Amino acid sequence: MDPLHQFQISSWFQIILGGYDVSFTKSAFFMVVAVAAIYSLLVVGMANRSMVPGRLQSAAEMFYEFVANLVRDNAGHDAKPYFPFVFAIFMFVLFGNMIGMIPYTFTFTSHIIVTFTLAAVVFVFVTVLALIKHGLHFFTFFMPHGAPVALAPILIPIEVISYVMRPVSLSIRLFANMMAGHTMLKVFAGFTVMMISGLGALGFVTGLVPLAINVALTGFEFLVAFLQAYVFSILTCLYIRDALELH
């Protein structure tokens, strides 16, 4: 009945690599499933290369154009080379969230270490990108344009902190949303079970209330699953834009 039990990770077979335990776990399995699903959607969907797309090809093209528009609108036209990166981020997070909505699966995006690593990849990516594009000029990013020089001792630390906190906020937003949603589903499901075992026949009637709430929450969770993937990739686009333009 522990609503947090679903976040436990069980090792399926142990692998030790360079002294670290990198066992193949439930979490790893669903990451592999997500990658396989994304890749097969695109490859199987585009197999016919039809001029007039069928269902699966429409879906593949829809994802492509959705992310392409996202990148163009939020990261600018110069961001085209980074489209595959944003696409990979979006699809990985979206499929991670959506696969988690299937009963008996595992949501790897509900683990802070996963979301943090992803956010850190984004962070390192945009920072390396900005350094390559602008060299040392990149550090002017921390001093807002037109601000009085006297304020520099205050502004620069604030800007640096807000820059460094990006991966933290990015990862906690996704992790917290996914974890909270799944915990709530479990808690309400637990209420129904508790009512039935505690109240007997009456429990079957009163248990319908949390069940109804759970149905609504499930719908809501699908929205959150999409929305958080969208937010994650839109912020990635904005960071890429910052790296390219240095405002």
Add this chain to the structure above:
Amino acid sequence: MPNLLAKGRLARWSGVAGASLVTLTTMAGTVLAAAAEHAPDAAHGGEHASGGLPQLNPANFPTQIFWLALTFGVLYYLLSKKALPRVAEVLEARQERISRDLAKAAQLKDEAEAVLAQVEASLAGARAEALTLIGQASADIEANNQARQAALSADIAERLRTAEASIAAAKEQALANVRTASADIARDIAGRLAGVDVDQAQADAAVAAVIEERRG
């Protein structure tokens, strides 16, 4: 959709992404392994961590980071090298086909309009020609009519004149006959009543005088 996957730049940036991933995995792995050592009681991920979130159990960190780096790296490689160029290719082909068809349609429309203009021009020419012909024909008819009318009127006037002349001649003849008859009658009457033999000339003069008098 423009090609989002220019080959050279793509290779360069997949390098950057790969480098970021590797750096990060190493960094995070080191930090987290150190953290894991400080939490020996939670070292077995599969076991139930009494209290606290399973997500905060550092024993799970290295495996998750490792598999995330591996799966995401493979995903990025597959997408950027294989899947996305394929989608881009299809979308571009479709875009190209659509613009080609649109250009063709525009060209056909232009041609159709040219043909229409031609047809209208020849129609207008034909109409103008027909109008000229009609004008000419009606002018001809008019001229013909006038000529025949004039001939007819001349003929009628001529006949009228002839008829009048013959009427006048007949009238004159009749008048002369009346005069002669009157003179004869007057001479006869005078001879019978008065016994006077009036000669011809006298009787004629008297009749003429009376006629003149009556006319006057």
